[in-house]
Amino acid sequence: MNNQTDIINHINQVFLKDIMEVLKKLPDKSIDMVYGDPDYNVGIKYGNKSYTKTFDKYIEWYIELAKESLRVLKDTGNMFLINYPKQNAYLRVKYLDKVCYEVSDYVWVYNTNVGHSPKRFTTAHRSILHCRKTKNNNFYKDNVAVPYQNPTDKRILGNIANGSKGRMPYGWFYFNLVKNVSKEKTFHSCQIPQKLSEMLIKSCTIEGDIVLILFGGSGSEIEVCKILKRQYISAEIDEKYHKMIMDRLNKGKIEERYKLWLKNYDTKNISTQLTLLEEQNVYLVNKDKVKVNL
Ligand SMILES: C[S@@+](CC[C@H](N)C(=O)[O-])C[C@H]1O[C@@H](n2cnc3c(N)ncnc32)[C@H](O)[C@@H]1O
Secondary structure, three states, X not given: OOHHHHHXXXXXXXXXXXXXXXXXXXXXXXXXXXXXXXXXXXXXXXXXXXXXXXXXXXXXXXXXXXXXXXXXXXXXXXXXXXEOHHHHHHHHHHHHHHHOOEEEEEEEEOOOOOOOEOOEOOOOEEEEEEEEOOXXXXXXXXXXXXXXXXXXXXXXXXXXHOOOOOEOOOOEEEOOOOOOOOOOOOXXXXXXXXXXXXXXXXXXXXXXXXXXXXXXXXXXXXXXXXXXXXXXXXEOOOHHHHHHHHHHHHHOOOOHHHOOOOOOOOOOOHHHHHHHHHHOOOOOOOOOOOOOOO
């Protein structure tokens, strides 16, 4: 098989596989954008699996993932990796800074009512590493520009007259966590808000470009690609999530049985409850009746 056939065989597919297997089959420099929201190695369970490793082993795996991802990325491409700041700091210093043209560390900030501790400030952010392989990365400011704060300023008026659609967003992004009552919420325990992935995808791709979504999860980023007419390649290792992704893409919506309604639940310990739900294979819950005794 040549490179062209290899890539065609992967386009617009979500593999029920380990992403490392999928990456190994992709040709060099074939992908326009890599987007990764991996498991953060903090003991969160996906389905009945927790991928917890020692920190050193996790960083070894994360470096291998980044290495393969950069191999398949075009020279004009961009890679975004979302994680806790510590994990991303290690990846950056131990590997990315040595091989990338430039690495930027952005933050996603959100409000939260969990994780408070009396002896430190509450973590309410994630790190997003943006890796440029070369100085020639594609970046489409007009796709993501935000309104100027001083649109009557002389210099800004000049920019507008020259066709500017607004200013470049700052490297901190405020987006609410996906709420349990949100339209996009599923029984998956960790979802990235679609507005955030949409902004990242639009910033560096145009219609027809190929986006590699390393971890399928609930399918939220893959759905964004589909809506934005980007081509996608993705993998999800857990069968239940994979099935939800495929149904979500085929039906163009999240079926009721994949939704999460926590109205009757104790909203504390949500991740424990989600794990219980998943372990008992109970996805079918609705607003008024909760079909499981916790
Ligand atoms: C943090 S979640 C991604 C959630 C996603 N961003 C969303 O908004 O729905 C990580 C996902 O990766 C899956 N996963 C973990 N290790 C994997 C691997 N080696 N290959 C493919 N998928 C994996 C987990 O089952 C989980 O669904």
